[in-house]
Amino acid sequence: MDAKPELEEVACALCGGSRTGVRFSALEGWPPSRGDSYAATTDKFGAYGTIQQCLDCGLLFTSPRVRASSLLEEYQENKDEDFFLQSEARSMNAYLSLALIRRHAQAGRLLDVGCATGFFLNAARLSFEVEGVEPSKWARQYAKDRLKLEIGSSTIEGAHFPDARFDVVTLLDVIEHVPDPAGLMREVARVTKPQGLVYVVTPDCDSLSATLLGSRWWGLRPAHIYYFSRKTLTRLLEAAGYEVVEAKSFGRIFSWGYWLSRLTNYPRPVYRAVEALVDGLGIRDKFLYLDTRDSVELVARKKG
Numbered sequence: 166m167d168a169k170p171e172l173e174e175v176a177c178a179l180c181g182g183s184r185t186g187v188r189f190s191a192l193e194g195w196p197p198s199r200g201d202s203y204a205a206t207t208d209k210f211g212a213y214g215t216i217q218q219c220l221d222c223g224l225l226f227t228s229p230r231v232r233a234s235s236l237l238e239e240y241q242e243n244k245d246e247d248f249f250l251q252s253e254a255r256s257m258n259a260y261l262s263l264a265l266i267r268r269h270a271q272a273g274r275l276l277d278v279g280c281a282t283g284f285f286l287n288a289a290r291l292s293f294e295v296e297g298v299e300p301s302k303w304a305r306q307y308a309k310d311r312l313k314l315e316i317g318s319s320t321i322e323g324a325h326f327p328d329a330r331f332d333v334v335t336l337l338d339v340i341e342h343v344p345d346p347a348g349l350m351r352e353v354a355r356v357t358k359p360q361g362l363v364y365v366v367t368p369d370c371d372s373l374s375a376t377l378l379g380s381r382w383w384g385l386r387p388a389h390i391y392y393f394s395r396k397t398l399t400r401l402l403e404a405a406g407y408e409v410v411e412a413k414s415f416g417r418i419f420s421w422g423y424w425l426s427r428l429t430n431y432p433r434p435v436y437r438a439v440e441a442l443v444d445g446l447g448i449r450d451k452f453l454y455l456d457t458r459d460s461v462e463l464v465a466r467k468k469g
């Protein structure tokens with residue numbers, strides 16, 4: 166598959182506004198071919214599209230973008246062989262997320278939306294009764310074979326869960342990928358019990374490093390079609406009937422090699438200097454916990 170995907174222009178998903186200004190221009194090489202990196206999970210970097218800012222509410226989003234229906238098809242067919250390279254780190258990161266969630270809920274039924282290979286559910290099932298939805302057939306099969314997790318549905322809408330089924334719904338590095346985040350959050354709220362929780366992790370486009378790094382910030386990627394700040398994320402959740410109870414920066418554990426890959430868009434001398442240092446010390450595969458303060462994790466409680 167090397168055809169270019171069909172594109173669509175979109176209005177602001179938060180306030181419906183259509184008055185926008187270009188915040189970052191598209192990089193050469195966007196859009197990628199079908200089956201290429203715009204549908205990949207979070208490890209892929211590359212040329213991103215035109216990123217607009219809503220002049221009414223400040224939300225950042227990609228427009229034009231790959232048509233939503235093609236995007237879902239791409240995610241369904243997505244295989245991310247590189248995912249294995251960071252699987253230990255992802256498991257450790259799952260416990261970092263659980264540490265915050267468990268301050269607000271210790272047990273009950275938990276749904277992970279966009280659960281990928283099930284690394285988070287595998288950690289969460291020590292405390293919760295877990296379910297997941299995930300578009301990638303490859304990832305669902307991995308979860309079943311390796312972790313004995315049955316992931317029945319591709320999307321939350323397709324799962325037709327009954328009202329108020331879950332105590333906690335989690336979205337880890339997911340909200341920035343979905344075509345209709347407001348619609349998704351309404352469905353999340355529908356399946357959540359009154360006083361139930363939602364937990365969201367996403368890059369923070371208002372953070373200091375995003376501001377300083379501008380067009381070179383690692384958060385700008387072809388697969389990310391929305392860029393939230395704490396303010397816009399809070400507004401999204403409040404519109405769906407939630408009240409934010411805790412929000413903080415989210416540090417992560419990754420190998421030095423992965424952290425290095427985040428510098429891909431930087432000037433080559435910077436990249437090469439860090440690469441030489443990492444290789445000189447022979448630490449490419451060693452883990453490092455780093456809070457670059459440019460991802461946000463947030464817990465919100467459903468009102469009522």
Ligand SMILES: [Zn+2]
Pocket residue numbers: 177178179180181182219220221222223224
């Ligand atoms: Zn707006």
